[in-house]
Every structure is written in C-alpha cells, then in structure tokens.
Amino acid sequence: MSVESLEKIDTKVFERPTTLIDTEMHYCPGCGHGVAHRLIAEVIDELGIVEDTIGVAPVGCSVFAYNYIGVDFSQAAHGRASAVATGIKRVLPEKYVFSYQGDGDLAAIGTGETIHTCNRGENVLIIFINNGIYGMTGGQMAPTTLPSMKSTTSPFGRDTKSMGFPLKITELVAQLPGTYYVTRQSVHKPLNVRRAKKAIQKGFEYQKLNKGTCFIEIVSNCNSGWKMSPVESNKWMDEHMLAYYPLGDIKLPNDTEA
Amino acid sequence: MAKAKGNIIIDIEKCKGCEICMDACPEDVIAMSKEVNNKGYLYAVKIEDSCTGCTNCALVCPDAVITVYREVKKKKEQVAKITNVTGNITVTVDK
Numbered sequence: 308m309s310v311e312s313l314e315k316i317d318t319k320v321f322e323r324p325t326t327l328i329d330t331e332m333h334y335c336p337g338c339g340h341g342v343a344h345r346l347i348a349e350v351i352d353e354l355g356i357v358e359d360t361i362g363v364a365p366v367g368c369s370v371f372a373y374n375y376i377g378v379d380f381s382q383a384a385h386g387r388a389s390a391v392a393t394g395i396k397r398v399l400p401e402k403y404v405f406s407y408q409g410d411g412d413l414a415a416i417g418t419g420e421t422i423h424t425c426n427r428g429e430n431v432l433i434i435f436i437n438n439g440i441y442g443m444t445g446g447q448m449a450p451t452t453l454p455s456m457k458s459t460t461s462p463f464g465r466d467t468k469s470m471g472f473p474l475k476i477t478e479l480v481a482q483l484p485g486t487y488y489v490t491r492q493s494v495h496k497p498l499n500v501r502r503a504k505k506a507i508q509k510g511f512e513y514q515k516l517n518k519g520t521c522f523i524e525i526v527s528n529c530n531s532g533w534k535m536s537p538v539e540s541n542k543w544m545d546e547h548m549l550a551y552y553p554l555g556d557i558k559l560p561n562d563t564e565a
Numbered sequence: 566m567a568k569a570k571g572n573i574i575i576d577i578e579k580c581k582g583c584e585i586c587m588d589a590c591p592e593d594v595i596a597m598s599k600e601v602n603n604k605g606y607l608y609a610v611k612i613e614d615s616c617t618g619c620t621n622c623a624l625v626c627p628d629a630v631i632t633v634y635r636e637v638k639k640k641k642e643q644v645a646k647i648t649n650v651t652g653n654i655t656v657t658v659d660k
C-alpha cells in the first residue's frame with residue numbers, strides 16, 4: 308500500500324522584503340519612489356548584504372530614504388550624494404555603496420559631482436530617479452523636463468529655445484570610460500519592475516568586481532507634480548517620457564572590455 | 566490548462582488607494598473600497614476569486630502592501646510503505 312497523493316499547499320509567492328522597514332512611507336499615493344525603494348530592499352535581502360551596504364540619500368522627495376531602506380545611510384547636501392558615496396567607498400572599500408538621487412539632485416545642482424564620480428570610475432552604484440521635475444519643492448522645471456511639458460516654472464510648457472533641451476545625463480555618463488554598467492529602466496508595469504530589479508541586482512553584484520561606476524536610471528512618475536492621477540501619470544510617462552528616454556541597457560560590461 | 570489559483574492579502578491601513586494595482590491586475594480581482602481607512606484613503610480590496618497569484622499587483626505597489634499566495638499541488642510525502650503483510654501489525658506515523 309502506498310500513501311501518496313496530491314496535496315494543495317498555499318505558498319507565499321510575494322511578500323514585503325525585510326530590509327524595507329515596516330513603516331508608512333511619506334510619498335504621494337502611486338509615486339514610483341516607493342517601488343524603487345522596495346526593489347533595492349529586495350535585492351539587498353536576496354544578496355544577503357544588509358550588514359555590508361551603505362546608502363547615500365539625496366535632497367528631494369527621497370531625502371528620507373534612510374527611514375525606509377534598513378541599511379546604514381548617510382544623507383548628502385543637495386547634489387553631492389555621489390561625492391559622499393565616493394568618500395565612503397574609498398574609506399570602506401569592502402562595503403556595497405550606493406547613492407539614490409532624483410533628477411534635480413543628480414542632473415541639475417549635482418551635475419558636476421555626477422560626471423566626475425563617473426569619470427573617476429568610482430566603484431559605487433548610482434540609482435537615479437528621473438521624474439522630469441523637482442517633485443519635493445512643488446513641481447518646478449528640471450533639466451530633464453520634456454519639451455512643451457508644463458511645470459510651475461514653465462507654465463506654458465518648456466520652450467527649448469529659451470530653456471534648452473532635456474538633459475540625457477545617462478547617455479552622457481555612458482560615454483565616460485569610468486562607467487562599467489549603464490542602463491535605463493522603469494517601474495510602472497510588472498514586466499518593467501522585474502527588469503529594473505535585475506538591473507539593480509547587477510549594479511550591486513558588479514561592485515565586487517571593482518571595474519567602475521554602475522549607473523541605473525529609473526524613469527518614474529511624479530503624479531503630484533504632473534497634476535495627474537497615479538494611473539494617468541504612468542500612462543503619460545509611458546507615452547511621453549519613454550519616447551524621449553528610451554528604456555534599455557546603454558552600456559554593458561562587455562562593451563567596456565571590448 | 567486550468568488556471569492557477571492564487572490569493573492576495575492587502576494591508577489596508579498602509580494602502581494609499583493609488584489604484585495602480587487595480588490597473589495592473591489582468592483578472593480584475595481588485596477594486597477600491599467604499600469606505601476610507603484610518604489615513605482617509607479608499608483602499609484596495611479583493612472582489613473576485615479569480616486571482617491566479619501572478620504577483621502583478623504586488624510588483625507595481627509603491628507601498629508594498631500586498632502579499633501574494635499561489636496554490637501549488639505538491640506530492641504528499643510518503644510516510645510509510647507496507648508490503649508482504651502476513652499477520653497483524655500496528656503502524657504508527659509520527660507527524
């Protein structure tokens with residue numbers, strides 16, 4: 308006699324990562340910052356590096372990232388996160404060091420720090436949340452604001468004649484020999500979330516190779532700044548932001564070695 | 566092929582009612598509540614039993630309030646095998 312048969316078991320297939328601190332986040336409903344935080348926490352959990360990771364928070368809506376991602380953190384003056392990350396990594400080279408920065412932080416006031424960190428090929432991971440606007444201060448125009456896009460400081464839309472063109476800083480840093488892995492992702496749809504997570508995982512893993520800066524842009528929404536509902540803002544982002552900022556890898560490790 | 570069977574549990578007090586999960590669910594399992602939670606937001610609720618446990622809703626949730634379960638059919642562990650019995654025997658299975 309054999310006592311074999313089929314048993315139905317409920318398996319947990321998705322739960323909140325433990326590195327994401329069990330608290331409410333201050334972000335607006337539907338803001339992509341939350342998903343990006345969770346993915347970083349998931350990767351840190353899965354790689355088992357919670358004790359070995361140090362983050363640098365920016366100025367911007369994600370200034371409180373240290374309240375949500377449960378690793379050691381420093382918080383930098385506006386735009387200086389990659390410079391602070393450089394210092395931490397040089398003193399503690401065995402740690403995984405990442406900065407988390409918005410587009411106003413990384414591509415406006417911090418452009419110099421960003422470019423020089425990448426040009427020096429610092430072994431840090433830069434996570435860049437591009438929502439095309441200064442979210443925290445109420446939706447002012449950023450260097451990344453799209454042509455004709457309205458903001459509180461471009462109420463008739465960004466006029467490229469007087470306000471210049473959106474800065475594709477990710478393509479720019481990919482040109483620098485110091486960068487090792489440069490990619491652009493998004494977190495507005497399930498498939499994109501999966502891809503963004505893989506990219507973040509690579510960004511952390513590559514840091515052990517000491518081959519240069521990893522730079523991950525995540526195109527995101529700012530539904531409050533854009534004055535849309537969260538679902539509308541994701542649709543608008545898909546249509547407009549991704550047309551200007553196409554998703555995908557911009558520089559892969561093989562490109563550097565070739 | 567029969568669809569997989571799944572389930573979601575929503576932490577309604579942390580939900581901010583952004584509706585992105587509702588938009589991402591291919592099975593229309595999620596709707597918004599009629600009443601608000603302690604924070605004053607309408608929150609996501611499960612209204613259908615057609616969940617397949619695909620995790621789409623949880624993947625796009627900015628506040629990580631959704632836990633997803635999927636029913637898997639697992640072979641029951643064989644706990645005893647009795648062969649060639651001639652007389653009376655007693656079998657006890659520890660569990």
Ligand SMILES: Cc1ncc(C[n+]2csc(CCOP(=O)(O)OP(=O)(O)O)c2C)c(N)n1
Pocket residue numbers: 366367368369385408409410411412413416436438440441442443444449529
């Ligand atoms: C030296 C300095 N200049 C200006 C500010 C005001 N300020 C705070 S946040 C911010 C922009 C943030 O935008 P971004 O980096 O895109 O982040 P988001 O809020 O959109 O995520 C500015 C200009 C400041 N805090 N410090």
Ligand code: SF4
Pocket residue numbers: 333334335337338339340368438442443528529530531532
């Ligand atoms: S203002 Fe924009 S970037 Fe800031 S939390 Fe709200 S939606 Fe997110």
Ligand SMILES: [Mg+2]
Pocket residue numbers: 409410411436437438439440441442449
């Ligand atoms: Mg911004």
